Amino acid sequence: MDDVGATTLDDDPLTLPPAWTAPARPPLPVVAAIVPVVGAVALWLVTGSVFTLWFALLGPLIAAATLLDARRASRRDGRRASVEAARARDRVAAAVVERHDAERAQLWLRHPDIAHFDAREDDVWRGGPVGPIVVGAGERSSTVRITGGDGDPQSAAVRRSAARLNGAPVAVPAEGGVVVVGADILAAAVQRALVLQLCLAHAPGDVCVVGPCEGESAWAQDLPHRAAGTGARLAIVGPGCRVPADADIAIARCRPGDPLPPRCAAVVTVTSPGAARVEHAGESVDVEVEAVSLAQARAVAVRLAARAEHSLGIARDASAPITLAELRAEGAAGSQPDGGLPAVIGRAGTAPFIVDLVQDGPHAVVAGVTGSGKSELLITWILSLCATRSADEVTFLLADFKGGTAFDALAGVPHVVGVITDLDGSGARRAIESLRAELRRRESTIAAAGARDILDPRVRLPRLVVVVDEFAALLADHPELHGVFADLAARGRALGIHLVLGTQRAAGVIRDNLLANCPLRLSLRVTDPTDSRALLGVDDAALLPGGVAGRGSALVRRAADAQPVPVRIALSGPDDVAAAALRGGEGTSLKPWLPELPRQVLLSELAARGPVPLRSLLLGIADEPERQRQPVVVLSPADRALLVLGGPGSGVSNVLDLVSAQAPRSIRMPADGERVWDAVTALAEQPPAAGTLLVLDDLDALATRFPAEYGHALWERLDTVVRRAGEAGALVLAGAHRVPGQVARLAELFPRRLLLPYPTRMDHAAAGGDPSSFDPAAPAGRGRLDGRTIQVALSPAQPRETHAAAEPWEPSARLTGVVARRSPSSRHALAVWQASGARVCGLDEYAADPSATADGRVVLTGEPEDWQRHWRVLADVRGDHDLVVDTSCAPELRVLVGFRGVPPYCEPGRGRAWLMSAGADPVRIVLPAPDSGRTVGASR
Structure with a gap:
């Protein structure tokens, strides 16, 4: 056990009187006894009186009296010495008690327990570097010194009592670790007391709580030490759990009979409530231990959290969350310069923390691992802006690529012009691509107003904030969109377009040209120091605590900040959504993209959109999100040939029927093999006239329908037909489901290709499509033509061509x-x-x-x-x-x-x-x- 090196207030030794020693027995007074005898004899001789001989008896009497008097005096001196010795021992014993009390008080002052901190709150967090930890109150050697009293048993007892100090703190080195053994309830209470003792003695930053805090240890989530990123790492280890490898101090607990965990040099065995036995370094001592209930531990932790917030500027943790409502009630973003987008998002210490996308941006990156509070930060930021700005001043385009539900609560906020998710891959891509058109629209609007940027009062445009949750997932699905975001980041400041990109990792995900235009950096907890350095320039974000304690703890670095600022992010609720809705304004926010193409289009609807160019045939509606328009798609003889590819049920035959129904002259390849041969042979000899539509259906079926000899001849003739038809001014329209070798060679003659839906991405790519444009949810008739998405119109019903049966041949020659x-x-x-x-x-x-x-x-x-x-x-x-x-x-x-x-x-x-x-x-x-x-x- 550690004697903690204490000294008494008075180092002078105490002195006990020596033991009393009885004097030696006096000798027999022979002379005194003989003199009366001699005198009596002399008187008898002189007087002759016999009675004078009686004086001879005085000798023995005097001798006896002398002996008796000496014995009486010795007993009297002994009694006097005993009384004086007792008084001296009492004085020494009282002095021992006083010195023990002083020594004990000094020891408890130097090594306090929870009771001491409760009585003397000013001593909280004055511990400095971590030293010994008090495991209980017990007996230990005293520094009181006593001299004298040798040979006196009672003095020996006084010396023995002075040598031992009862009720003194029994301490062991904290770095060695402590394990508490006992029944769950008692051992857990003692373990809580030991943890709280360290957290009361040492401030956050000197000690930080690491490792999981779950089950009976969940109360420790409330400790401000849980949110600290520096200091000696204290681990609270439950039964059967491992001691974290990075822990400097382990306070463990195990049940009787279980193997003791490693790295715990001191063993505290709880024998009964308040009593335990401590074993350390080969010594054993019985102690009285402190025990703290779960409710008491939570109360102390909350009190320490409040103290940390007030004195150290460390915000409260998840047990006492900061709410956006309370920050708004304080008027945190009340007076801000015009033209900016200030928003209070949390607290830095005790002060509200405000970021401004215009002044600190114009773009921001938010990093944080799953569970760190990234989505909550984005929602708080959005609602904070919506609560102070109308939809005429700021609008939001939200992109959720982590499941599609992160922004559900914001769907009804009038500032939100759209929510795109990873559940609609094609819709997400077209929405982002539409932002290029939004850039051009804003450029033309600003130029028309004679202004240079959106700050000019003549410009009446709301700022558009594009918020992406899981930017890495968006790029994984649509890597081609990185160029769009880089363009937005480079040109967005003057046009009032701002990016807020949320990602789990920054390094290797956001390219340098995009990151350079995002000076506002916010990082919650990350696991890799590389990500922290890439975003903040320091490793601090990787040191933020995990779990509930670290949720919402962020480091923010603005362009003007020399070092990242620790911030506790506020949480938002339904009241904040309602407050944002009230600030929506009377106008209707303009959506930066057109509605998605309809799943079905009638031919009559295409004709109603405007006049059709001469000799052109209507095909469908094209989607051009980058230009924010949806024009009608037509075919003309100048196109020469169009190949339509698609899976079963994709609408290939509908395209052929649609165009055939509009053509004034058309030749459609029959389905019968013999008729196909005859038609191809005839067309190879005589190409169709100019303006004729030649329709070839099921090209891939033809590749396997004929024997090898006929197939080879047929494809040679088809090659001739397609070449000569285009040269003659006819339009060739062909359809197929697959592209085998023969179809692939013929497909090279078709300058245009319409790709309709396929069941799998592999089939889509095999047909020549871009894998990134594959849409598994595409309806029939939805395809890609000339790099654009189109919806083909439905073909009007038309009767199928029939052929009369020929009469059997009969011989007529001789x-x-x-x-x-x-x-x-x-x-x-x-x-x-x-x-x-x-x-x-x-x-x-x-x-x-x-x-x-x-x-x-x-x-x-x-x-x-x-x-x-x-x-x-x-x-x-x-x-x-x-x-x-x-x-x-x-x-x-x-x-x-x-x-x-x-x-x-x-x-x-x-x-x-x-x-x-x-x-x-x-x-x-x-x-x-x-x-x-x-x-x-x-x-x-």
């Missing part, structure tokens, strides 16, 4: 050859022709007697192998007559007829064949079938 595999369909076709009057015979029969078939129509039939065997007959029929090749014999077509091109496409299984008349190129025909095929009759 001799017709048929190359077909034996199958039910081929047998049915031959039977139909035979029923119509034609004679059907095999190649062997015809080769044996050609003259037998000279009359009427003759149909020669055989499989490819049969025709190759009768090559003379094949050559005759191929050169001078009709030759029909069933599609089932497509692989043998070139061998049999020598055709090197690609025959007309035939859908498999639909009863198709190719007809070659007298060596001409093959054309598609329909064979008779039970269902009488209903497609085109013949095609090249």
Whole structure:
């Protein structure tokens, strides 16, 4: 145990009388005894009287009397010495008590406990550097010195009592740590007393409370030491909790039987209420301990917080929050210069703290980790301005990118022109982009007034404050907007536009060119000293306490401040919102952006917006937030070609239908594969006339619909069609859902591309879209064209084109050859022709007697192998007559007829064949079938 080095007020030793020693027994008075005998004998001899011999008895009597008198005197001296010794011991004992009292008082004065501080409040926070901590009142050695009294048991008892001092402070080094062991209620009370003793002895700044203060330790949140950033770090450690690594002093508590925490050299075991045993450095002593209830601890903490606010300028913490209402009641921002935006946001010490976006800005950065009170600061700032300025003087655009609910309470304040959130990504982007148009509008307004800036009284513009909560999240979603904010920061001062950017981190998030234009810096608690230095130039913001104690504690540095100013941010409430609403003014605040594009637009609505240029076709409405306008989008033949891409249900077909309905002449690619082939082949040979609309739907489906040979030929012809159509003055409109290789090559011929919604960002990017422009909530018809967002109009209902079924082909020539595999369909076709009057015979029969078939129509039939065997007959029929090749014999077509091109496409299984008349190129025909095929009759 630490004897704390105290000395008594009087160092002179006390003296006890020596023990009384009885005198030696006197010798026998022989002479005195003999003289009377000799005298008696002499008288008898002289007088002869026998009676004179009686005098001889006087000798023994005198001897006995002498002995008795000596003994009596010795007893008398002993009694006198005993009384005097007792009086001396009493005097010494009284002096010991006095000196003990003085020594005890001096020790308690030097090492006070809570009771002492309660009695002597002037001694609070006079402790200086942290020294020993008093763990209780107990017995310790005294500095009182006593001499004398040797050999006297009673004096020895006095010396023993003087050597020990009862009720003295028993102290241990605080840096060694203390652990209190005992039942939860008793041990917690003793632990609270030890913590309060240190906080009463040492001011905030000499001691700071660190680590979590939760559960039974939550009362410590009220201590001003909790908000201190410097000093010896005191940790309050509960049962089973770890001692923080950065703690200088640990006051821990654990239950009996639990392992003792490390870094606690002194162990205080509470045995009963008010009694404990202290073990330290191999010594053990019983002490009386102080115990403080939870209510008492809170009362002391609140009292210390008030003292800190008054004497040290440290604001109260979260247990006694500062409210904006009380600051407004004090008239904190009453008299301010015109043209500024002063706002009281909290207290610096006991004085209201005011920031002015105009004088201290024009732009501000607010940093702070989650839970530090960043959103509360922004709301307080906004409401403070709204309470002293009308909507004709200042308006707010709020951006919340931390969940979309931070500014809900401000939605009804008339100064707020809009709230954008991360829940509406596209809306947030267009709102910020619209601020460029707001810059131009303000520039033109100021120029029209003949002024240089918004301070000129001729300019009637409200200041616009753009407040962003979680600026880093906004840039993560829309990195392209950093340039917009940099532009606003560079040009906003003269135009009355101010930025207040809230972020968890400043370093690496806000670029230097933007940060340089934000001289007003506010930082709540940050975890990285780099962020504190980037914003304030010092590490102090990283030293602010966390948790409830540090919530709302900020450091503010204005352009004129040499050092950051500690500020306690005020909290706002419903009354402040109501006060702001009353200051709204009579005018209506102008929103700095146009409404979002409608989710549906009718064609008639587009036509009603104004005259349409000659030969132009209406498409939709474009959104140009950077110009604050929404013009009508049209197509004209000069555009040459437009490719429409989008996912299923995105409105690709609606775009094609919409434009087709307006075109005076249009050619739409049919859905049937054979008709597609015929149409593309015809257009490749003869391009459409000028002013014609050519519509190609489902390009990506065409890429997989045809066999490789036909697909290659088809895409070559489509390439020719698109090129020649644009050159001829026609407009090509194509649609697709995906962009495979063949579509991608053809897409290069389309100078314009409309990108409609896709289900995923990956699909959007694969179609050539900018990933940052992807909007998962976009409605059908919402797309990107020429870098602008547009909403395509709904197509009016129109009937679908129908095609009449072609009649099955019948042989009309005298001799017709048929190359077909034996199958039910081929047998049915031959039977139909035979029923119509034609004679059907095999190649062997015809080769044996050609003259037998000279009359009427003759149909020669055989499989490819049969025709190759009768090559003379094949050559005759191929050169001078009709030759029909069933599609089932497509692989043998070139061998049999020598055709090197690609025959007309035939859908498999639909009863198709190719007809070659007298060596001409093959054309598609329909064979008779039970269902009488209903497609085109013949095609090249």
